Amino acid sequence: MQEYSEPIIRLIDELRRLPGIGQKSAQRIAFHLMRRDAEETRKLVQAITDVKERIVSCSVCNNLTDVDPCRYCASPARDHSLICVVEEPANLVAIERTREYKGLYHILHGALSPIRGVGPEDLKIKSLLERLRTAEVKEIILATNPNTEGEATATYLARLLKPLGLRVSRIGMGLPVGSDLDFADEVTMHRALANRREL
Amino acid sequence: MQEYSEPIIRLIDELRRLPGIGQKSAQRIAFHLMRRDAEETRKLVQAITDVKERIVSCSVCNNLTDVDPCRYCASPARDHSLICVVEEPANLVAIERTREYKGLYHILHGALSPIRGVGPEDLKIKSLLERLRTAEVKEIILATNPNTEGEATATYLARLLKPLGLRVSRIGMGLPVGSDLDFADEVTMHRALANRREL
Numbered sequence: 001m002q003e004y005s006e007p008i009i010r011l012i013d014e015l016r017r018l019p020g021i022g023q024k025s026a027q028r029i030a031f032h033l034m035r036r037d038a039e040e041t042r043k044l045v046q047a048i049t050d051v052k053e054r055i056v057s058c059s060v061c062n063n064l065t066d067v068d069p070c071r072y073c074a075s076p077a078r079d080h081s082l083i084c085v086v087e088e089p090a091n092l093v094a095i096e097r098t099r100e101y102k103g104l105y106h107i108l109h110g111a112l113s114p115i116r117g118v119g120p121e122d123l124k125i126k127s128l129l130e131r132l133r134t135a136e137v138k139e140i141i142l143a144t145n146p147n148t149e150g151e152a153t154a155t156y157l158a159r160l161l162k163p164l165g166l167r168v169s170r171i172g173m174g175l176p177v178g179s180d181l182d183f184a185d186e187v188t189m190h191r192a193l194a195n196r197r198e199l
Numbered sequence: 200m201q202e203y204s205e206p207i208i209r210l211i212d213e214l215r216r217l218p219g220i221g222q223k224s225a226q227r228i229a230f231h232l233m234r235r236d237a238e239e240t241r242k243l244v245q246a247i248t249d250v251k252e253r254i255v256s257c258s259v260c261n262n263l264t265d266v267d268p269c270r271y272c273a274s275p276a277r278d279h280s281l282i283c284v285v286e287e288p289a290n291l292v293a294i295e296r297t298r299e300y301k302g303l304y305h306i307l308h309g310a311l312s313p314i315r316g317v318g319p320e321d322l323k324i325k326s327l328l329e330r331l332r333t334a335e336v337k338e339i340i341l342a343t344n345p346n347t348e349g350e351a352t353a354t355y356l357a358r359l360l361k362p363l364g365l366r367v368s369r370i371g372m373g374l375p376v377g378s379d380l381d382f383a384d385e386v387t388m389h390r391a392l393a394n395r396r397e398l
Contacts, residue, residue: 003291003292003295003296004292005253005254005263005264005265005266005269005270006265007246007249007250007253007254007265008250008254008263008265010246010249011246011247011249011250013246014242014243014246014247015243015246017239017243018228018231018232018243019227019228019231020224020227020228021228024381024382025219027289027292027381028218028219028289028381029217029218029219029220030250031263031287031288031289032217032218033217033247033250033251034250034251034254034263035308038251040216041247041251043213044213044214044216044217044247045244045247045248047206047209047210047212047213047214048210048213048232048240048243048244049244050206050209050210051206051207051210051229051232051233052232052233052237052240054204054206055204055206055207055233064204064207064230064233065204066204066205066206066207067204070204071204088230089230090226090227090230092202093202093203093226096202097202109234182223182226182227183223
């Protein structure tokens with residue numbers, strides 16, 4: 001006899017596709033959702049549907065946003081001569097949390113990875129070059145993750161950007177090597193920003 | 200400046216309400232959902248909506264099911280003289296996996312816990328007594344979790360059921376004490392069923 005009803009099996013299956021969710025977590029979340037009142041679950045469904053419908057990619061920096069251009073790109077209070085390049089939108093948040101950085105961002109949506117078949121054309125590099133052509137940018141801070149792929153991406157971008165006469169810097173290696181930018185605490189992140197070195 | 204757009208904040212918030220999901224996991228899942236194509240996300244939303252719409256509580260045993268009575272209660276192949284009492288629907292699955300047990304189930308939807316304010320009236324005990332009045336039940340196996348709350352629930356139920364002239368047994372303590380029934384492997388669970396002792 002099938003252990004679960006078909007709708008339950010399907011929900012557990014779908015939940016297991018989420019990052020960091022295994023069979024046991026999926027099962028636990030599924031039963032939690034079934035126990036919870038309908039209104040609370042409706043809110044979750046609505047929240048998921050909303051991000052899919054309302055969140056777009058910023059046409060300038062590729063940040064995920066509900067207004068285009070995003071709040072950062074549209075803000076006159078930010079320093080438009082400074083662009084910080086990160087791999088993912090979540091990385092931007094790690095930097096914002098320091099409350100130190102007042103420039104703009106550029107989200108690559110990934111990092112170079114020959115092993116996983118991610119080349120320069122898979123990243124938002126072309127739109128970065130486009131920005132440099134039209135805007136008055138003086139410095140690019142490369143804040144890709146301090147791991148192999150992030151380093152490779154930073155090196156690649158440095159070679160590409162230096163000839164354009166810009167200041168190109170890399171965030172300081174105050175961050176533990178091999179880690180993930182998302183998990184950096186504010187102080188480490190702050191030091192990394194302050195210790196950025198020109199490439 | 201707000202780090203995330205409002206729909207993203209709301210989604211992260213909703214995801215954090217799920218069991219075992221903290222801020223970082225919620226953030227990771229939210230960005231994963233935004234990156235994923237719309238069709239895949241639609242499937243997840245559909246799966247959540249479906250369980251809420253199609254899954255009901257079995258009117259006999261309180262199992263979560265898409266047919267009422269559930270497959271177990273409705274099956275003539277199961278031994279209707281034997282009822283195994285568990286705390287949660289997921290516990291039923293741990294027992295089914297042994298492929299040894301052929302009786303019926305009764306799901307309490309919780310365990311007695313004075314600390315958390317869960318008393319007998321909060322569990323599906325009344326409907327268990329109801330079943331005993333109308334059906335020909337010979338034995339009740341108390342398979343509540345082998346922790347303090349599960350033990351207290353088993354003791355309470357044993358005192359309640361013994362006077363009715365039934366055989367009342369408790370699953371064998373082959374299960375490591377203090378653990379959770381969901382995480383038992385098939386062999387341990389099998390031994391626990393075989394070693395059940397009469398109360």
